[in-house]
Amino acid sequence: MNIRVVVVDDEPLARLAVKLRLARRSGFELVGEFADGDSAYEGIAALRPDLVFVDVAMPGKTGLEVLAALPPAQRPMAILLTAYDGFALQAFELAALDYLLKPVDDDRLDEALDRAQQAFPYRGQGRSAPPAAPTTRSFSVRVGTRTVLVPVAEVERIEADGDYATLHANGKTWLVRERLHKLATQLDPRQFHRVHRSTIVRLDMIAELRSLTNRDALLRLRDGSVLRASRSYMPALAEALQHLNKQSA
CATH class of the missing domain: 3.40.50.2300 (Response regulator)
Structure with a gap:
């Protein structure tokens, strides 16, 4: 759609x-x-x-x-x-x-x-139909001469690293030869959200959200990591978390 x-x-x-x-x-x-x-x-x-x-x-x-x-x-x-x-x-x-x-x-x-x-x-008014399931089920990562497949389901967050991106999954980090913007288009928005121009987070990893005076927010993840969410991403993030909470209620 x-x-x-x-x-x-x-x-x-x-x-x-x-x-x-x-x-x-x-x-x-x-x-x-x-x-x-x-x-x-x-x-x-x-x-x-x-x-x-x-x-x-x-x-x-x-x-x-x-x-x-x-x-x-x-x-x-x-x-x-x-x-x-x-x-x-x-x-x-x-x-x-x-x-x-x-x-x-x-x-x-x-x-x-x-x-x-x-x-x-x-979005309401007939705009709430879920998107098509993403085609990406895993990310291909080169490690020396090997290619490792990292399942999307195991990815907890992704951070920009210049023209590359770093996957955080199960306590390990993997460097992917893709820009964060491109990776964002391969992820299900019902599960992953961009919270900063340099960070994507899996929604169910967010344990706490604390608002700051400048309308940014601090996110504490379930693994103890603390990230900053930019105010420009907060409206969409708040709406996604609300939707996630209704599903789990």
């Missing part, structure tokens, strides 16, 4: 930049674009997209006003676009997944799209 996307920005080049990057990613379908807040409000209400990229400062309604005017049950996942680094509080009050500073960096946009794919299975 594709994530249906609307792009809202009064700058044609800004809309084009997002559309070109969306076209490079599978799993997303552009269903509309708008150049001002008033038409965006009407279009989003009519199209009912799953995700909206929305500029904060636009003619008519601002991007924040567009989101706030929509009933919560009809409000899509949102990624804010802005030239100013000062909208984090309003963004998260409206449950926005992320906000990206212009000009938008490719890696940051990929992170935001990853976050949307992670949050998508838990």
Whole structure:
């Protein structure tokens, strides 16, 4: 099931930049674009997209006003676009997944799209259908002249290491010749979540979550490890943990 996307920005080049990057990613379908807040409000209400990229400062309604005017049950996942680094509080009050500073960096946009794919299975209004099971059952790891298969079910967390990634599984670490971003697309979002741009964690490994004053959080894992969760990943993570708790209740 594709994530249906609307792009809202009064700058044609800004809309084009997002559309070109969306076209490079599978799993997303552009269903509309708008150049001002008033038409965006009407279009989003009519199209009912799953995700909206929305500029904060636009003619008519601002991007924040567009989101706030929509009933919560009809409000899509949102990624804010802005030239100013000062909208984090309003963004998260409206449950926005992320906000990206212009000009938008490719890696940051990929992170935001990853976050949307992670949050998508838990959305209401017919958006809660579980994703297809991932094809990856194990990771191939080169150890000298040998190739070792590490089962995904044994992986507890994954950390970025430059262009590679380190798997933590059963007290051992394994270096994988893949970037963290690519590994994230191979994992079931019902079981694994990105909690930082450099860390993916298996949800059932989280034993405690402690909020910090800057809206980040500290995660204590069942093996005693302590990790930092970035505030930009917290809305999707909180929703996934809520869903996991309902399943185990």
